[in-house]
Amino acid sequence: MAAVGAALAIACAGCSGSKDPPRKTVVVYTCLDKIHSEPILAEFERRTGIKVLPQYDAESAKTTGLVTRLLARRDRPDCDVLWNNEIIQTERLAQQGLLAKYVSPQAERFGAKFRDPEGRWTGFAGRMRVIIYNKDLVGRDDVPTGLADLAAPKWRGKAAIARPLFGTTLTHMIVLHQKWGPEALAEYLRRIRANEVALAPGNGPVRDLVAAGEWALGLTDTDDAYAAMLDGKPVGVAIPDRSQGAVLIPNTVALVANCPHPTEGKQLIDYLLSAEVERRLAKGRSAQIPLATDLQDVKTPWDELLADTKFMDVDVAQAAGSVTDVLQLLTRAGMAE
Numbered sequence: 343m344a345a346v347g348a349a350l351a352i353a354c355a356g357c358s359g360s361k362d363p364p365r366k367t368v369v370v371y372t373c374l375d376k377i378h379s380e381p382i383l384a385e386f387e388r389r390t391g392i393k394v395l396p397q398y399d400a401e402s403a404k405t406t407g408l409v410t411r412l413l414a415r416r417d418r419p420d421c422d423v424l425w426n427n428e429i430i431q432t433e434r435l436a437q438q439g440l441l442a443k444y445v446s447p448q449a450e451r452f453g454a455k456f457r458d459p460e461g462r463w464t465g466f467a468g469r470m471r472v473i474i475y476n477k478d479l480v481g482r483d484d485v486p487t488g489l490a491d492l493a494a495p496k497w498r499g500k501a502a503i504a505r506p507l508f509g510t511t512l513t514h515m516i517v518l519h520q521k522w523g524p525e526a527l528a529e530y531l532r533r534i535r536a537n538e539v540a541l542a543p544g545n546g547p548v549r550d551l552v553a554a555g556e557w558a559l560g561l562t563d564t565d566d567a568y569a570a571m572l573d574g575k576p577v578g579v580a581i582p583d584r585s586q587g588a589v590l591i592p593n594t595v596a597l598v599a600n601c602p603h604p605t606e607g608k609q610l611i612d613y614l615l616s617a618e619v620e621r622r623l624a625k626g627r628s629a630q631i632p633l634a635t636d637l638q639d640v641k642t643p644w645d646e647l648l649a650d651t652k653f654m655d656v657d658v659a660q661a662a663g664s665v666t667d668v669l670q671l672l673t674r675a676g677m678a679e
Contacts, residue, residue, distance in 0.1 A: 367393040368606035371408040372425040374593060378628045379425065386613045392606050406508040409435065412598065416440055422607035424596045425614060428513045429465055432594040433662035436462040444597040444608055448615035451634040456592055465592030466615055467623045467630040470581060470644065471514050474552050474567045475559040477576045486559055488583040493533035500558040502540040502548050506677050507669065510545065510563055510591050516661050517589050519668045521654060531675035541677065553577050565628035568643060572627060581647050587654035592633055
């Protein structure tokens with residue numbers, strides 16, 4: 343018995359000594375579509391050996407679902423990095439103390455308007471808000487040029503937008519609220535509702551139904567529109583009001599305050615802000631626009647349109663502070679129905 347006990351002790355000691363150290367992990371909440379973000383996260387995992395545990399938002403609740411989860415778990419966060427596909431909700435979380443200060447070595451590659459002055463987030467890889475139209479239903483002389491086209495009698499019952507309570511459509515409404523003022527925005531919403539503009543569950547469905555000819559035109563993002571173009575759908579793209587100010591929405595990345603894996607979180611942020619990732623997003627199916635100052639050589643399908651397009655300057659902090667007011671305005675205007 344003594345010999346057996348000694349043998350077991352030696353065996354157990356050997357087993358204990360052979361155990362690998364626990365694998366490092368990082369948890370990321372990402373609102374960018376899985377098809378675009380998953381390969382990038384997988385490459386980071388392959389290079390670093392850090393296990394990436396992503397949580398994705400549903401199309402019908404883009405940004406809102408993960409933001410709500412962060413707020414609910416603010417005292418005990420289960421997330422290290424927020425990779426948002428827009429900017430206003432990120433700034434809102436920063437104002438509420440949910441994001442930690444971390445200035446990545448990569449952040450200096452981006453202009454000041456894409457960096458939080460307090461170092462809590464950095465913007466990269468932008469998308470534009472665009473009107474997608476069906477070429478079989480919209481003639482060359484009738485291509486829409488502005489948001490006013492959604493309220494034009496000729497397109498009555500033939501246009502759509504995503505229900506603007508979440509994601510980039512909400513961001514777009516917040517920007518218009520700042521630039522136009524609440525009265526003008528409310529009047530515009532009244533006009534498009536009177537023109538029977540349909541409310542879709544997301545930007546993707548707007549694209550799909552315009553491509554299928556269910557609607558003649560709709561409001562969406564460049565990445566959604568480009569996917570339809572790659573699939574050979576009969577669609578075209580117009581930047582609304584490009585001379586007055588188009589809407590460019592960057593991705594943003596931030597470290598969550600009091601997160602469980604801050605070291606690994608910072609490593610992931612550094613990678614997401616790298617030139618490699620912006621190049622990959624620009625050349626991939628989402629055709630995103632590089633925002634770093636050292637990537638002027640990167641071409642996108644939007645370069646010709648961008649040549650004479652002016653972008654709206656947005657006070658991000660002010661816009662984030664108006665989210666509640668804008669949501670109430672949208673509800674009163676019937677945009678939640």
